[in-house]
Amino acid sequence: MKPTDVQNPEYYHKVVDCQYACPAHTPVPHYIRLIAEGKYTEAYMVNWESNVFPGILGRTCDRPCEPACRRGRVEEEPVAICRLKRVAADNKDDISQYIPAIPEQKNGKKIAIIGAGPAGLTVARDLAPLGYEIHIYDDQSKGGGMMRTQIPSFRLPDEVLDSEVNLILNMGIVTHFNQYVTSLKEILDKKYDAVFIASGAPKGKDLPDLPGRWDAKANVHVGIEWLANVTFEHINKIGRKVLVLGGGNTAMDCCRTSRRMGGEEVKVLVRSPFKTMKASPWEIEDAMHEDIPIFENHVPKSFVTENGKLKGMYFELVKAEYDANGKRTLVPTGEPDAFFEADDVIIAIGQDNRFEWIENNLGLEFDKWGLPVLDEKTLSSTVPGVFFGGDAAFGPKNVITAVAQGHQAAISVDLYCQGKDLNDRPQPHINLMSTKMGIHEWSYGNAINHDNRFVVPLADKKLTLSNLKKEVELGFDLQTAFKEAERCLNCDVQTVFTEDKCIECDACRDICPTKCINFTENEEVESDLRNKLIIPAINDSQDILVSDILKTGRVMVKDEDVCLHCGLCAERCPTAAWDMKKFIYKTAKAGASA
Amino acid sequence: MSYIKPKFIHPRSPKNKLGYSRQYYEGSLSTLCAGCGHDSISAAIVDACYEMAIEPHKVAKLSGIGCSSKTPAYFLNNSHGFNSVHGRMPSVATGANLANRDLIYLGVSGDGDSASIGFGQFAHAVRRNLNMTYIVMNNGCYGLTKGQDSATADHGSISKGGIPNTFEGIDMCALAIQLGATYVAQSFSGDKTQLVPLIKAAINHKGFSFINVMSPCVTFNNNAGSTKSYDYVREHNEALSSIDFVPVKEEITLEYEGEDLVELHDGTFLKLNKLNQNWDPKDKLSIISALQIAHDKNEILTGLLYIDNDSVELNELINTTEKPLNTLTEAELCPGVDVLEKLNQSLR
Incomplete structure (x- = not known):
């Protein structure tokens, strides 16, 4: 094999699994070390710069970083990255001095943003300090988008949401709230220099053809609409017996909200097997903690009404079968349909985009799934100067993806407004610096904590179930936060190898606790080399670092995996x-310059 | 950073027959200089014991004084250990061996410990064919006292101070063979593929097993002109054979045909792929001359040098008790008047 090209920044980036997995590439180990040092404000700002909403994400993020965490490969559980982020947010000091100044003198460019959710706010935050005049349109009375309407306040308190949203809105953003944009043409006619569309996926999926659906419509609700109505206090109660259909995070929010609105017997019913549910494991756990049973393999069949009043629902019992290609079909088991009593039913089976307001004569093309045709990198639509981001771009994902897309869209908008090539994008900022301070002295600590992952304490269930706004998770106290932070392996401190200095004394190979360093004859094929290591490198998702030929003719091969x-x-x-x-x-x- | 080794090991770390991972055979973190050859030898001992699935409590590791003699702290943390007086490890090993022949005795020494202050002790342990593995970590200098030439420093070898050695160096292997060692090997700390099987065979050999390991001192004897530096040993290394340790005879398949098999007393084998045809590991004369020729050509012969399969070790020679002394009961130690009377009669 040829020596690994470590000049390519993506090589070392990939070694920092958490950062690499994060759509916004937040430098996780860096801010975790700051938390361990008690520098919460600095840790917060590292996050804020990268993911814009540390307080919000520290409570609600989908955490793609955690399944990627290397710690999860050497022991049971990854570092509680997400909840450490919350520690930084909860314990920060005044950050006003670190917020970029907004130039008095604008640059003369006006940008319209449709939708004040995470993607729209990110674009606003990135562009306002550059002197752009930003106009945000949203049909709600406050900013935040789905973070406000779909995430219940017992998971995300209003104060946290407001403070991070207002931080951006206070950057001289012109808001057009309570204003549903009904025509893209109208916006384009206002001669903005660029338009960013981040209108989300606001249409909850329904079961319009299920027998009985419309006979009891007063008691059948669509998940995300119902959650929004709860947020804005248009709804304040629900029946005693509630069925929630669906296995995603919205379903988890609906069932838990129901428990706080008068639902005493709340049940979740999922079509698929429990283990393939889409909801995050911790959200499923939280729902079950609140005495909400989850029934798997139950496919909704019909609504039952009596005298116009909802009585319950029938479900067909199925089992999952997989064909040779791994494709799943849900096959009826043949058992009689199950009946579940219900006063209310909430349908939380997914959500769709809503683009009726985009006229079809503007040249803006949509694909066969009804999503805008976009350049994946620049997020540019088929109409020059119109960009998309967030759930509106590629369908519903999550907050952190919306933020990452917001950053990219902001770069595109900036390039576009300067008449530059959208593909000539600024490169990431890279630095690789020795941590050696002296003999046995390095500027990072390797005295990691070997404890298992710490559990975030919860408020008393009696208290949380009786108060819709009471935050369930209490967050780590500072002592626990320190211990959890010390579980981090510092994967951003890279093992950098220089062939021509090596005398092949084997000291590194001998001392390595995970035996990932090898000196061996080279092989042509990577898999051959992987298999002949002391402990074969069978995790192909992790790279191996291969040196140039050493003095003895061998090569050094390091398996990055563990x-x-x-x-x-x-x-x-x-x-x-x-x-x-x-x-x-x-x-x-x-x-940033290209 | 503090000097700490994480407890985590590779989740797919293999386990040996006893269910132990390699980590179980490791010791504390070494305090020797970074890159010391001795650490590599410690690691080779760990590898050998792990792969042979030796029960750690069946091993006694012994040493004298010196950098080499510190290493028992860095391997086999779960074994017995005795750090003795400078050069006196052979006496302690002899005593321990006579008191309990059930343990595996692993002596670790250096060129100062064995070729200078303990030279006499070394000679007598060899000639008595004490049943032990004796490893000399040979770096040709006194590393612990800032690198003065030792008794094994080759004539003309240049020290870090720049002065060539004026004296002849002692060839520990030639000496051991002449004194009657029944297993003699030479190796290099930087070559585990050779060293590990040699250690395994040495442990399995009954009688005095001697391994002289070239172990560069990175701090005081790794300079140009030294004959014990990493570069010099690599350049002048002449392996007599490539070596495989074969635990049981059944594992020998046809592919080994045409290669030399050396049977050890317990039915295990060393498979040698001979690289030097003028040498037979069972022929003392051939190896003595091979060593002399190599010396004249500035070559370092490595691999198994000599083995005597019919070795009779010390306990058998002097007919000591087979039971460890600490398990002998009063009845066995004081067999009574009748036995005493018989003994007395036999001496009349």
Whole structure:
């Protein structure tokens, strides 16, 4: 094999699993170290710069970083990255001095943003400091989009949401709230220099053809609409017996909200097997903690009404069968349909985009799924100057994806307004710097905590179930936060190998706790090399670091998979052929030079 | 950073027959210089014991004084250990061995410990064919006292101070063979593929097993002109054979045909792929001359040098008790008047 090209920044980036998995590429180990040092404000700002909503995401993020966390590969559970983020947010000091100044003198460009959700607000935040005049349109009375309407306040308190949303709106953003945009043409006619569409996926899926659906419509609700109505206090109660249909996070929010609105017997019914439910495991756990049973393999069949009043629903019992290609079909088991009593039913089976307001003579093309035709990188639509982001771009995802797209869209808008090539994008900021301070001294700590993942304490159930606004999770106290932060393996401190310094003394190979360093004859084919290591590198999603040919004709091969970044290879290296270098990878933001 | 080794190991770390992972055979974190050859030898000992699935409590590791003699702290943390006086490890090993022949005795020493202050002790342990594995971590200098030439430093070898050694160096292997060692091997700390099987065979050999391991001192003897540096040993290394340790005879298949098999007393084998045809590991004369020729050509012969399969070890020679002394009961130690009377009669 050829030596690994470590000049490509993506090589080391990929080693920082959490950061690599994060759509916004937040430098996770960096801010976790700041939390361990008690520098909560700094940790918050590292997050704010990258993911815009640390307080919100520290409570509600889908956490793609956690399944990726290397710690989860060497023991049971990953670092509680998400809840550490919340610690930074909850314990920060005044941050006003760190917020970028908004120039008095604008740059003369006006941008319209449709939708004040995470994607729209991110574009506003990235562009306002550059002197753009930003106009945000939203049909709600406050900013936040789905973060406000779909996430119940017992998971995300209003104060947290308001403070992070207002931080952006206070950057001189012109808001047009309570204003549902009914025509893109009208917006385009206002001669904005660019338009960013982040209108989300606001249409909850229904079961319009299910028998009896419309006979009892007063008691059958569509999940996200119902949650929005709860948020804006248009609804304040629900029946005693509630059925929630669906297995995603919205279903979890609906059932838990129901428990707080008078639902005593709340049940969740899912078509598929329990283990393939779409909801995050922790949200399922939280629902079950609130005495909400989940019934798997129940396919809704019909609504039952009596004298115009909802009585319950019939479900067909199925089992999942997989064909040779792994394609799943739900096959009826043949058992009699199950009947569940219900006073109210909430349908939370997904959501769709809503683009009726975009006229079809504007040249803006949609694909066969009804989604706008976009350049994946620039997020540019088929109409120059019109960009998309968030759920409106590629269908419903999550907040952190919306933020990441917002950053990219802001870069595109900025380039577009300067008449530059959208594909000539600013590169990430990279730095690789030694952490060596002296003998046995490095500027990062390898004394990791071997404890299991700490559990975030919850408020008393009696209290939370009786108060819709009472936040359930209490967050880590600072002592626990420190211990949890010390579980982080510091994967951003890279093991950097310099061939021509190596004397092949084997010290690194011998000391490595996970035996991931090997000196061996090279192979042509990567899989052959992977298989001949001391412990074969069978996790193909993780790279191997292959050196150039050494003096003895062998190569050094390091399996990145379970490297603990403990630094002992560098510590025991007599010639500094190994060094522990801190890798900084900052995704480019609008305004950075290409 | 503090000097700490994380407890986590590779989740797919293999386990040996006893259910232990390699980590169970490791020791504390080494305090020797980074890159010391001795650490590699410690790691090779760990590898050998792990792969042979030796019960750690069946091993006694012994040492004298010196950098090498510190290493028992860095391997086999779950075994017995005795760090003795400078050069006196052979006496302690002899005593322990006579008191309990059930343990595996693993002595670790250096060139100072064995070729200078303990030279006499070493000689007598060899000639008595004490049943032990004796590893000399040979770096040709006194590393612990800042790198003075030791008794094994080759004539003309240049120290870090720049001065060539004026004296002849002691060839520990030639010496051991002449003194009657029944298993003699030479290796290099930087070559585990050779060293690990040699250690395994040494542990399995009954009698005195001697391994002289070239172990560069990175701090005081790894300079140009030194004959014990990483570069010099690599360049002048002449392996007599490539070596495989074969735990049981059944594992020997046809592919080994045409290669030399050396049977050890317990039915295990060393498979040698001979690279030097003028040498037979069972022929003392051939190896003595091979060593002399290599010496004249500035070559370092490595691999198994000599083995005597018919070795009779010390306990058998002097007919000691088979039971460890600590398990002998009063009845066995004081067999009574009748036995005493018989004994007395036999001496009249």
